[in-house]
Amino acid sequence: MDAPKLYLSHDADSDWLNALELGAVDDAQPPESWRGVDESFGYLCDGPDGREIGFKVLGFSCFDPEDPNLSAIWGEPRFDVPMLGLRDASPGEITLAARSRFDGRSSLNRRFFHAAMEAQGRKALELWLGCLESGDAMAHHALGYTYFELGRYSEAYRHLRHYTEIAPQGSWNWCWLGKAALAVGQRKEATYAFRRAIQLTGEGEDETDAPDLLKELGSASPVDRPREA
Numbered sequence: 195m196d197a198p199k200l201y202l203s204h205d206a207d208s209d210w211l212n213a214l215e216l217g218a219v220d221d222a223q224p225p226e227s228w229r230g231v232d233e234s235f236g237y238l239c240d241g242p243d244g245r246e247i248g249f250k251v252l253g254f255s256c257f258d259p260e261d262p263n264l265s266a267i268w269g270e271p272r273f274d275v276p277m278l279g280l281r282d283a284s285p286g287e288i289t290l291a292a293r294s295r296f297d298g299r300s301s302l303n304r305r306f307f308h309a310a311m312e313a314q315g316r317k318a319l320e321l322w323l324g325c326l327e328s329g330d331a332m333a334h335h336a337l338g339y340t341y342f343e344l345g346r347y348s349e350a351y352r353h354l355r356h357y358t359e360i361a362p363q364g365s366w367n368w369c370w371l372g373k374a375a376l377a378v379g380q381r382k383e384a385t386y387a388f389r390r391a392i393q394l395t396g397e398g399e400d401e402t403d404a405p406d407l408l409k410e411l412g413s414a415s416p417v418d419r420p421r422e423a
Contacts, residue, residue, distance in 0.1 A: 198248065198273050199215065199216065200213045201277070202275065202292055203329075204296045206299055209254050212248070213248045213249050213250075213285070214248030218248060218331065219331050219332050221335075222363040224363055227239050231266055234251060235249065237249045237271070259285070259286040306321050307330065307332070310322045310325060322336045334354070335357045337350075337353045338371075347374055347377035351378050354370050354374045371383075372407060376411065381411065
């Protein structure tokens with residue numbers, strides 16, 4: 195099997211490095227999809243017993259990949275990182291090369307991300323599109339609610355539905371999908387999404403306004419999520 199090809203994202207302010215397959219995010223993942231090596235380094239897998247699709251490093255500026263306690267990250271699994279020109283590389287090699295590549299600076303996608311967080315309206319939309327086009331799949335969520343606030347509901351729905359597929363454990367991800375689904379006339383999917391947001395809140399995720407929205411929708415019976423919208 196070919197080695198996964200990783201996309202790098204570095205946030206200098208929050209001091210982390212993500213190295214994940216393009217299109218994957220570390221946000222709102224099931225806990226069982228993570229395999230920790232130590233408190234700073236963990237692999238993200240494509241399921242509880244799935245293959246590793248990348249890793250995350252916390253405290254990246256101080257992270258020492260050559261620490262003897264981290265010897266495991268110099269073996270398997272191995273990855274390709276086109277951004278760094280690396281093939282069949284260990285996470286240890288990747289972290290060293292990434293430190294040299296970014297040299298304390300945030301990656302381009304995170305610069306778009308932070309600028310977009312400070313903007314509003316069409317300017318925010320332009321910056322979120324730049325973030326997504328630079329490879330950061332986390333921008334799908336913000337693009338979704340930005341399109342929604344601009345009244346562009348079909349585009350909002352598309353991005354928000356995709357984000358619940360790649361970040362399934364976020365209560366606000368589902369709540370926003372419910373809002374967009376309702377706006378485009380998908381009442382059954384909106385009901386499912388609001389119920390899922392409520393369920394996740396009960397599992398410890400952030401509280402949302404899904405209960406009020408569900409009450410307004412006027413549905414009290416269980417609804418299966420449609421296969422297609």
